[in-house]
Amino acid sequence: MMTAVEPSVLNVLQRFGIVRAATMRLIEPLTPEDLMVQSSPDASPVKWHLAHTSWFFETFVLREFLAGYQAFHRDFHWLFNSYYNALGEMPEKKLRSSFSRPPVDTILAYRVHVDSAIARLLESGSVPDDALRRIVLGLEHEQQHQELIATDVKHALFTNPLHPAYIESKTSDAGESIAPPVEWVSFGGGLTQIGLDLDPADVKAFAFDNETPRHSVFLVPYSLSNRLVTCAEYLAFIEQNGYARPELWLSEGWAKMRDEGWEAPLYWGRDKSTKSGWSVYTMHGMIPLEELSETAVCHLSFFEADAYARWAGCRLPTEFEWEHAASTVPSTAGNFIESHLLHTSTAPSGVGLKQIFGDTWEWTSSGYTGYPGYKPLPGALGEYNGKFMSSQVILRGGSCVTPASHIRPTYRNFFPPATRWQFSGLRLAR
Amino acid sequence: MMTAVEPSVLNVLQRFGIVRAATMRLIEPLTPEDLMVQSSPDASPVKWHLAHTSWFFETFVLREFLAGYQAFHRDFHWLFNSYYNALGEMPEKKLRSSFSRPPVDTILAYRVHVDSAIARLLESGSVPDDALRRIVLGLEHEQQHQELIATDVKHALFTNPLHPAYIESKTSDAGESIAPPVEWVSFGGGLTQIGLDLDPADVKAFAFDNETPRHSVFLVPYSLSNRLVTCAEYLAFIEQNGYARPELWLSEGWAKMRDEGWEAPLYWGRDKSTKSGWSVYTMHGMIPLEELSETAVCHLSFFEADAYARWAGCRLPTEFEWEHAASTVPSTAGNFIESHLLHTSTAPSGVGLKQIFGDTWEWTSSGYTGYPGYKPLPGALGEYNGKFMSSQVILRGGSCVTPASHIRPTYRNFFPPATRWQFSGLRLAR
Amino acid sequence: MMTAVEPSVLNVLQRFGIVRAATMRLIEPLTPEDLMVQSSPDASPVKWHLAHTSWFFETFVLREFLAGYQAFHRDFHWLFNSYYNALGEMPEKKLRSSFSRPPVDTILAYRVHVDSAIARLLESGSVPDDALRRIVLGLEHEQQHQELIATDVKHALFTNPLHPAYIESKTSDAGESIAPPVEWVSFGGGLTQIGLDLDPADVKAFAFDNETPRHSVFLVPYSLSNRLVTCAEYLAFIEQNGYARPELWLSEGWAKMRDEGWEAPLYWGRDKSTKSGWSVYTMHGMIPLEELSETAVCHLSFFEADAYARWAGCRLPTEFEWEHAASTVPSTAGNFIESHLLHTSTAPSGVGLKQIFGDTWEWTSSGYTGYPGYKPLPGALGEYNGKFMSSQVILRGGSCVTPASHIRPTYRNFFPPATRWQFSGLRLAR
């Protein structure tokens, strides 16, 4: 039967199988009860992620492009809508933890139903280009939710007073080595091209609308540190009263930090039983900070990253500086979710930019806005990115829970500046 | 072996078996996922109730009275503490929905472990009276949580946007009959005895500390309505703008009602598809109000009950008036959880006080304070009741989700006046 | 002309002059700017009190009983309504500090306008009894606001970072003496009469509706301490970790105290420059605690008073115990606002109950509810007291800022249990 399918469609079908299976692999260590936890208003239960990612294909592909498609359940169309106002009303986000029904078995059946219908569409021999593009978008969307599943599960398990591990086995490569000193990589500045334009003829090519259009930006000469800031370096900031010196902080960050009682990155806790006085919650449970001290520091808010940079006599890069630099580095190498490490790696040695992709999202100093001539996708999908362009800050490069095939130099992630539950760290600029 | 057990101990053992089994029967219609839901800060996940009721026996009986008792899990002692500060720190209440671990299977094993140890203690042939008293207290405690399980499950399932039923089968006895008009039962007033004193020699006798000591109260002559207010009667209050007339409301209630947007009892929703224009969520799903109109109205706050009474030209009874009247009625008859109706019954006819026990908790006009000479239990158990004696209002008589053997005329329930998720209604006084 | 006025009317006219003048004397130390401050949502600017007390006479007396009365300003009728919903809409309480217009001069002219019209009515030779009763009520109302002016001004000036004094001169009688130990006064219990009934024929007789009707209450034998708790005694409670021992506190109080960061009564601040380590803000500015240690402790919430009593092995009296005891003491003696001390007096010696009236309001253990057969006044004035009968606690006896002629044994004051800006302290019972 496969012989009837043309290569580009076959390629999408294969990718569909791989991405959907990766989601299922992520939940293997989890029980149906784990899938129910919503530990903060920013997070969602994993079960909801499983349903919503299927809903996305059903809503934007199957209902539009598969003739005679029968919805799996008449209520799922509004039940698993996340934030697309154009599709009508939806449940409040905070209610997601009340979705004990439908049970997870039904959600898994929903996934199979959708998988099968997508396969039917792809194998039908006449797939419109727009349908293909939507499926590719759906896969990128699913990869984003894979990252969110890892992020939300980490927070959910940490919130449990017993702090259980996601997976017990730990593949630490930390050892006793000390990270080599930071080296600086210089860039000459001038006019550079930022973002990209998609070739309308290439249905498999993908970028989010917020990465377009490609346009010119003028850069002043600058340098970037060759690697991410480590836990040991960040600990020095803490020990030198970094959280008590207002001159290091943006005014908004200073107020937030004091309101929330921050004194270290999220997941760090004081622990008299360890040499460093700190333990860190990871996907493998609590680990003494001294065992992680040469790994990249993670779970910082923008405000903490910015304050650290100021303390270090440096600054954060703009997203344009970062992208210009990153375009010289292959995006396929890095510590991604596929490494199963699920935390940051040890600071590397060697010349040139390291850890650009994977490990941690890197806070930039750039607010999230549209590029010149930016146009959201038409219809409900226009709500995917564009409507969030206020009060958010750009992060770049992906993290240790990003799928490797999901990231690229032009990729723009964005979160409010106080966000800490993401795998977010920093690279210095000057 | 049973032959060695003396009758009073055997009686406790039998009661232990019955009460513990009743809890398990309550959760039969629920999935492990259902057991996770905490739909409001007042409520707890059912799973937590299952663990906490076992924790109570472990903490107050087994750790103190069973030589060589091995705790089931070293962390459960603080993990499932509800509010006993004297026992040390405990998790925040709002974190209870993050308890995906331990899984429900472990919680059920915990119950079996505790059950077996209690049986061992009771069958040991030498049970101290204090241990027996604690077990009896633990059973009353468990019955309170059975009611909370029903209450919390109702709220949890209602919060689910699909509004699933707890049990589909519905045993409605509503029919088309119209409730007979209210009749008034008069009481002469004078000095009366309120509360009770426990005979220290009778280990099985039970009352909560807040029901003691028995003391004199002087009552002015009064009358009580012979039955509870019905949904139809309450609908008239709504339709005559009861929620828009400030002169009917206590100032605090008026503010609360407007802040929260109340326009009917909890679980009532406007529904154009029904004759009455309203549907009501019950344990059996959504039901048109017209099918329930002659049943007792339920899920009112104190403020609504008080406003209704004022609108009707009456008032709420004091807890002393209520108790004096109730002492003439057998507490074993009524619509309790054992009826499996799980909602209120139709207004009865006939002479004399009806629906005194069961159906709905009845709001009184009495604030919750200690009786003259009130002494809390010694130690941590002193926190059971006494520390809640501020800003709460007394309710009397039990509800349709109260176990029949749990209620008595002197029983004092208490909740903040804005509480609506309890099965709470009203009887008029004048 | 005065000859035409009958004695009982003349008496009201004289009292009117005295009470209205007392309000003006209270504001003498204050600037127009001081009169603008609203330092908490519970408080009001003094300027508003000046307007509202005049509004009360205009609304409830002049508009109803003085033929041809011309309102001073067409907007004042709604502008200076406090909480009478029956009279229509009113500004939000929090907006009172935005009333820079009308200026204070206009408010003072408003007072004169109202004073003159009241005099005209009283001297008209034909004053209906109902009008007289309303004027008497208006004077009691004004005296309540005199106390509020003192209370609110104290909070307003304290909130100013410079902590200015209300009046600089200080009439301290504190000295170095140590308060004599508490003595206990015993009462035999039994049936007693509480509250009072007004003689409808005596237009000058006055009580608030919540003091009626007179009714029987049965009391168990009890004792009261002969004087109020002192600052030195309360300091011992603080120093013995009273604010860190949950077993001493009601649950609601424990949560409130920790949320708000209470560690001492309101107006106490840690001060290393004093011997005791504390300073206390008074109407005369900051004073070292050691100079006040034998005076009655003041500005406690109900929760603190209750916790102190528990720590001392005692309890708070019920309002009925208090009234029964107070009925044996003349209510005209005490430290009232007329003493110009404006803080509490030193613990007295001698036998019998002391400090029953004046010094501080005494928290009781009684919630605020209506007496059996309680009926609010008809019309808008029914909102004066009755609608506040939930979640409030009774205080008795008046304070050092209560006018002497305003208090009596049956007087019931009420505030939410967390209230601290009132002059509130405690007397022990057992």
Added chain:
Amino acid sequence: MMTAVEPSVLNVLQRFGIVRAATMRLIEPLTPEDLMVQSSPDASPVKWHLAHTSWFFETFVLREFLAGYQAFHRDFHWLFNSYYNALGEMPEKKLRSSFSRPPVDTILAYRVHVDSAIARLLESGSVPDDALRRIVLGLEHEQQHQELIATDVKHALFTNPLHPAYIESKTSDAGESIAPPVEWVSFGGGLTQIGLDLDPADVKAFAFDNETPRHSVFLVPYSLSNRLVTCAEYLAFIEQNGYARPELWLSEGWAKMRDEGWEAPLYWGRDKSTKSGWSVYTMHGMIPLEELSETAVCHLSFFEADAYARWAGCRLPTEFEWEHAASTVPSTAGNFIESHLLHTSTAPSGVGLKQIFGDTWEWTSSGYTGYPGYKPLPGALGEYNGKFMSSQVILRGGSCVTPASHIRPTYRNFFPPATRWQFSGLRLAR
């Protein structure tokens, strides 16, 4: 004496006199009570502005540069600090309305004291360049507070339930004319220079640190509308359900708008007595919208400006597009505070860019960040601008309450995107 003063110093002295006098002229219509009002947490009482602007000269000029300077009052140094953490603790902003003491007379004496000392310093014959620069900064600072005084007074008087006017006389030029249709002015794009660099030798030259350094930005070709959006145009947006269409709004703005119940610009209120159905509060009191319909719409949040632009098929300009365009227009012409109109002017006709300066601040699409190489001023003054560079949006061009000499093409104002009490409107771009 003046003869001893060199011309550049004399120029500063003259400017000092003019600017300080302008502040005094602003408060002429206000009473001491008006000066006390703080009607929102964003605003300050005018009295505080009067003190703080003098504090600025005392702190940053007199204490550093005038030998033997005696502070006016020992507490003012911390009392009137706004947000400079480097100078130590300061009162909470919300306490500013409790500053009834010091009275306004003292504040005015403080101004005279500072004025006199500044004159003494300037006439001393040896003024360091740094002192001159600080005085110039202080004058710009004072002009910013002049605008804030107008803005805060408008809000304060509007909050008063009587809505009094700031000045009664109204100089409306509105008439019946209809605004000419928008025309578009095109710009070619390419590399342009943004910001400016100050000549260190020119002590009188002034710009805020956030306008520096001058740097290159690449612009894509764009067009700007020749004038501001009018009230009539904005009314069409309202009437075509602009506030009910989520697709027009940023997600954050949609949530905010619904939370706050916005349905029109701040100061617009529904009014059945007017032809348009709306009245607008202005500095001259309430005015029917129809009389203002051709004036520029004002008091919009960024979210409303952005939604309007989307509805109109356009967008907001970037701050770079705006500055590039504005650099072609003289900044001295416009409707500024000196016009005494105190509201926006009628849409002009004629070719070319109009209303670039004055009338309303124009929301741009640019978040507030530092320019490449941005360096804050050293010391406490570094907190002036830099620490606010998060979650704020750039506005350009000044408003009808901006002093004419205060504005320039490179001037960057910034506020959080939900801000509405500023005189903020919009110009369309495409």
